[in-house]
Amino acid sequence: MTEYGPQPVERRMPTEEARDLLTLVRELAQREIRPVAAEEEESGRFPRETFTLLSESGLLSLPYGEEFGGGEQPYEVYLQILEELAAARLTVGLGVSVHTLACHALAHYGSKEQCAEHLPGMFAGGLLGAYCLSEPSSGSDAAAMRTRAVRDGDDWVLDGTKAWITHGGIADFYTVMARTGKEGPRGITAFLVPGDAEGLSAAAPERKMGMGGSPTAQVHFDGVRVPDSRRIGEEGQGFAIALDALNSGRLGIAACAIGVAQAALDEALAHTAGREQFGRPVSDFQGVRFMLADMATQIEAGRALYLAAARLRDAGEPFARQAAMAKLFCTDTAMKVTTDAVQLLGGYGYTRDYPAERLMREAKVLQIVEGTNQIQRVVIARHLTGPESR
Numbered sequence: 001m002t003e004y005g006p007q008p009v010e011r012r013m014p015t016e017e018a019r020d021l022l023t024l025v026r027e028l029a030q031r032e033i034r035p036v037a038a039e040e041e042e043s044g045r046f047p048r049e050t051f052t053l054l055s056e057s058g059l060l061s062l063p064y065g066e067e068f069g070g071g072e073q074p075y076e077v078y079l080q081i082l083e084e085l086a087a088a089r090l091t092v093g094l095g096v097s098v099h100t101l102a103c104h105a106l107a108h109y110g111s112k113e114q115c116a117e118h119l120p121g122m123f124a125g126g127l128l129g130a131y132c133l134s135e136p137s138s139g140s141d142a143a144a145m146r147t148r149a150v151r152d153g154d155d156w157v158l159d160g161t162k163a164w165i166t167h168g169g170i171a172d173f174y175t176v177m178a179r180t181g182k183e184g185p186r187g188i189t190a191f192l193v194p195g196d197a198e199g200l201s202a203a204a205p206e207r208k209m210g211m212g213g214s215p216t217a218q219v220h221f222d223g224v225r226v227p228d229s230r231r232i233g234e235e236g237q238g239f240a241i242a243l244d245a246l247n248s249g250r251l252g253i254a255a256c257a258i259g260v261a262q263a264a265l266d267e268a269l270a271h272t273a274g275r276e277q278f279g280r281p282v283s284d285f286q287g288v289r290f291m292l293a294d295m296a297t298q299i300e301a302g303r304a305l306y307l308a309a310a311r312l313r314d315a316g317e318p319f320a321r322q323a324a325m326a327k328l329f330c331t332d333t334a335m336k337v338t339t340d341a342v343q344l345l346g347g348y349g350y351t352r353d354y355p356a357e358r359l360m361r362e363a364k365v366l367q368i369v370e371g372t373n374q375i376q377r378v379v380i381a382r383h384l385t386g387p388e389s390r
């Protein structure tokens with residue numbers, strides 16, 4: 001028998017283990033995450049206990065190798081799990097994506113000793129990470145950063161301010177890009193800074209349009225001393241590491257966006273089937289049906305795009321252009337689909353009693369983070385035409 005209305009997304013998971021992960025995450029989403037999402041986003045409560053649970057369940061380290069406690073899953077699997085989490089609550093999906101981004105530098109560029117010392121806690125030991133690239137005066141032009149790290153014996157001393165840091169003030173570790181040399185991208189080095197380092201402090205969280213449950217704050221480094229053993233990669237390699245992490249991180253944002261869009265479509269399907277006008281469910285009207293059809297098609301197209309990029313990554317092929325395209329398309333899709341969902345709920349859609357308006361506010365941030373969608377177009381165009389002449 002054909003079922004109508006909201007349905008679990010049909011997913012082709014490649015292994016039995018991946019299918020079990022999907023079952024686990026759907027159960028967690030249903031039991032722990034979705035029921036409190038609306039209330040906690042309104043009150044601004046960060047669900048730290050959910051992240052501890054995800055860490056203990058192996059869901060904070062899915063794409064990393066088993067050697068240090070990672071899940072050893074392909075990106076294709078990790079992203080679909082992320083989509084499910086974001087559909088339940090973006091604060092959780094985005095939080096997992098940012099944590100994964102914060103682990104990237106050490107997992108891919110750290111020495112064996114550094115990995116052995118730090119990764120087990122970051123992967124499955126309940127620690128939560130933050131990624132510090134942006135500053136108050138350098139966002140899109142991140143290579144213009146001013147935060148400095150100056151060598152002092154066996155230590156580095158960090159001074160400066162990072163801006164817009166997801167988990168700022170609550171993270172256990174911060175992956176920080178700081179200037180150690182000349183101006184420009186080649187003078188930047190990456191560091192792993194503990195959350196309780198002396199001289200590290202966070203401002204009050206930003207008062208955002210959405211994602212009230214996810215703290216975003218400036219993080220100040222005031223003479224923060226870290227040993228050279230916490231430098232990741234070579235001196236001057238930090239910006240390349242940061243961009244490499246973002247190529248993968250953008251796929252996470254794309255998957256989160258499709259999760260938000262799917263949640264909005266499900267709301268719209270349920271509401272338009274139950275709401276009657278002119279003696280019929282409004283889902284009977286062609287003007288509504290065509291909107292639902294377009295929303296579902298855009299979501300499928302976005303999902304296919306991020307999965308195609310993920311499969312390139314899993315095969316060890318270049319995927320930066322496809323990742324930028326997936327981030328651009330999926331987040332624009334989330335904005336459009338959530339806006340249409342508000343429209344399809346009519347006046348109810350404009351109230352906080354229904355989730356559609358929250359999903360619309362959440363979708364907006366995904367067009368901005370990890371490189372705005374204009375910057376994604378800059379990246380894609382460079383792949384097509386080469387760098388700009390000036």
Ligand SMILES: Cc1cc2nc3c(=O)[nH]c(=O)nc-3n(C[C@H](O)[C@H](O)[C@H](O)COP(=O)(O)OP(=O)(O)OC[C@H]3O[C@@H](n4cnc5c(N)ncnc54)[C@H](O)[C@@H]3O)c2cc1C
Nearest residue numbers: 131132133134138139140164165166216369370371372374
């Ligand atoms: C909720 C939230 C969470 C975030 N989390 C993090 C985090 O965890 N870590 C972190 O490091 N950062 C984080 N960010 C920062 C985010 O990555 C930046 O906001 C983003 O990169 C844009 O930088 P900006 O805000 O300084 O905008 P600007 O760079 O000042 O851009 C302003 C406008 O100009 C446009 N623009 C700029 N340059 C160009 C160009 N060359 N071509 C065309 N248009 C251009 C932009 O697209 C934008 O529309 C977060 C931001 C938000 C809002």
